Amino acid sequence: MKKILLCLTAMLLSFGSFAKGNLPRTIVTTDGEIDDVDTFIRMLLYTNEFHVEGLVYSSSMWHYSGDGKGTLFSSEMDMTKKIYPKPRTSLRWPGVTWIQELLNQYEKVYPNLVLHSKLYPTPNYLKSLVKVGNIEFEGEMSKITEGSELIKQKLMDETDSEEIYLQAWGGTNTIARALKSIEEENSRKANWSAIKRRISQKAIIYTIMDQDATYKNYIGVNWPEIRVFYNANQFWCMAYPWKRQVPKAFQKYFEGAFMGPLIHEHGPLLKKYYSYGDGQKQEGDEENTHGDLRIHKPQGVFQTYDFISEGDSPAFLNLMDTGLDNYKNPSFGGWGGRFVKSKDNPFRYEDGDTAADLNPETGKMDKAFPQTRWLEAMQLDFLARAAWCVKPYEAANHAPWITVKEGTRLFAKAGASLTLHVSAQDKDKNSVVQFKAWPYEEAGSGKADVRLQDAQVHVKIPETAQKGQSYHVIVEGADNGVPVLTRYRRVVIMIN
Template identity: 65%
Template sequence: MKQRAIQLSLIFGFLFSIGIAKAQEQLEKPRTIVTTDGEIDDVDTFIRFLLYTNEFETEGLIYSSSMWHWKGDGKGTKFTSEMEMTRNIYGENLTDLRWPGTQWIEELLTEYAKVYPNLILHDENYPTPDKLLSLVRIGNIDFEGEMAKRTEGSKLIAEKLLDDDEREIFLQAWGGTNTIARALKSIEEDYSKSRDWEAIKEKVSKKAIIYTIMDQDATYKKYIGPNWPNIRVFYNANQFWCFAYPWKRVVPKSQQPYLEGSFMGPNIINDHGPLLKKYYSYGDGQKQAGDPNHFEGDILKIVNTERGSFSKYDFISEGDSPAFLHLVDVGLDNYEDPSRGGWSGRFVLSDENPYRYEDGDKAADLNPETGEMDKSYPQTRWIRAMQLDFAARADWCIASFEDANHAPSILVEGGMSISARPGDTLTLTLSAKDPDNHPVALNAWCYDEAGSGKAEVTSKENIATVQIPETAKTGDQFHIIVEGTDTGFPALTRYQRVVLTAE
């Protein structure tokens, strides 16, 4: 076997390159619009979202409806859900359903304004409260799947999809896709008879990415899919459950302590400022207006539930957080290709639709705790790192820069894409830079399912040795994840992904 040492000097102009990279990062931040039905898990997702708004460019915060939450038209009109699950649970001929109102975003932005002066001590790129407030719109909320009329929310989405900014618009559907569908329908109505229609449709199709948590109404299947088939869709129907209500049945035992009240209470919810105090957790005494199903705050009702038994401050649900976590660059390089896997989960390209990425059995990862393929493990494998990162952001709400922890940067000499021959042994030189000058423990491992299979990796201090299988075929790829965890508190982890391609 031939020994290859992949080594390049960091003298390469390290400080200069970091400066260039930072400037480019600010120019190329992903653009995103959130649509939300306001369920309690959306509220908790939104609180975490606010603490990560320095990582992307928020361009809209839109109230929408779903199969679980809609306002009604105020005229007593009765409505029966198109979704079988909703009909089975709530029945037919309803005039409204568990509607949380259209003030909760503004109320949370009021709390964000109180911690904003402290957040910008840690990153000046946090958007101002006034900026975020200016982005709030009411979308299509009267009924589940309602997309008959243009709303301020749908008009904002259409405007952004048609503007001259060539960057993509990452459309997050935390509830139904109906307001997004209405925006697309408006574009079709306005331009389908014009001579430029094909060019406009192509532009919008290339620009839009929809990350949807399940189908929470029928508008994707009935309108978006058939009429806009070239819009990319990241469809999360399985992995989000581990970060949602049934987490105790899904999350590996080793990860569950980071969702329990003994961690959540002291490290995130309590004594971390007014925004985090609004975070819904088990037994916290809070009750969402408009939702009679919200029992979780009652300490007397959280033992022996159908989801399990819970303690005070236990995590309830953030089923929509995977959507925005796809935008947070932690070094896993998965934004363009969700099959690589990251904090938002891992998705594979649909056999039927080349523009649709899905989770499910084909996107399962091997769970080392069970020794079985697990369709939730692409998400649960990151929970510890994500929760510690959330705790650090909670600290940013109250602590000075010197008294809080900040994530390291991980470096690999030789580049992120390397060609190799079957049987080759490659040596990667690893290093890290920590803004708080904490030591960083480095490790490397092969993400087998993200590539073509397993490559043997041994890691010691700042050297990782990778053995390409003798059986590798031309074009096979092996994804080596280099991770570094600092020694601050909460301990923070960042990554680099090195893709080795057999030639």
């Protein structure tokens, strides 16, 4: 009996049977483009920040496997109709093994990662989550798949009512199939309204563009109360046209001089990261020529080891607890972008012109700046996480934790003056944290006057403030480690 218990214990430890605690739950669906691969590698370094419960292959308007029967398919999306006007049997399909291959590399660095956080999931646990979803064609949602069943079961599980954050790095078709299965199996039951309400409250979808039509045609029509964070503009600063989106001051963090050492000095997982001119070629995607600067179209624009794209990284970065309190409040803004409530659907949050921030480099309102304003801190944080793959705890840097003595939800009258006392805790010895404080005008009702003196933030509310309005103050703390790491505390002052 003792041997049996020991074996069971070893198995449980191997499959990562750790408690998720207060970490948000998430399932990833991905079409496997090279930017998904790079996003996935970065995400693995942050899997101690959220509880992954599914890794699902899916299709999109850019990538699908075909059905193996020679069936021809034409896109219904305007962009891909123009790019691929002729019917096809498949499109740039990278296969259904690349996740497992990356998890094999994660397994090699996992012993070092857990020196920095015990919350990293075990490789075997993550491997157990990999499922194939709806991959045959763009928007295909007619077939029940292992991936759709996983999502369905997580949503229907009444023993765990915590919300599930569904990331759509490609199309939403596998998510749509899961919801369709729930509808088909339950819509005739007497308690269908209660089931539908429970599922709608449990699911959150973060989607990078519409990469198929299943949200428009099915999810939005039949499940209008599912919360959706729709990123159609801000993600471009972390995607292929980043040189047109990223402020000049931050572009050095995407160039080969920064990215090359990050990739090549931090172990086997990072070496699988795609970058310009690195000689790598994704199998199955004939259009992936980025690894050869001699034949890639923007020859001369990019240099060796320059960043290519991580267009889907905002989806998981939105789960990061950096102190910005954005996960529950999408209009607040954070590392995953900033979104405003749709005029047509109060459960849908969107970016675009109404979610623009003032870009101080150009002096203009900028649809990308709610994301680009954080890029320097995000890239330095990525470098620190890469170091966790190879360095012991004492030789690496870890982010500070910022505290505001007065709290983060305060009330004041128009014209009032407030003083906030800020402090920081840092896990690393001999660390010094430098503070900044600034008003986030676009996230609230306007701009308060904010001044930092020593460890005190002095805030003056405008005399014109009205009852019910809010003013956001961001307290920012950066340590003096290598690389410099930054965390925040957002104070929201409500006018009474």
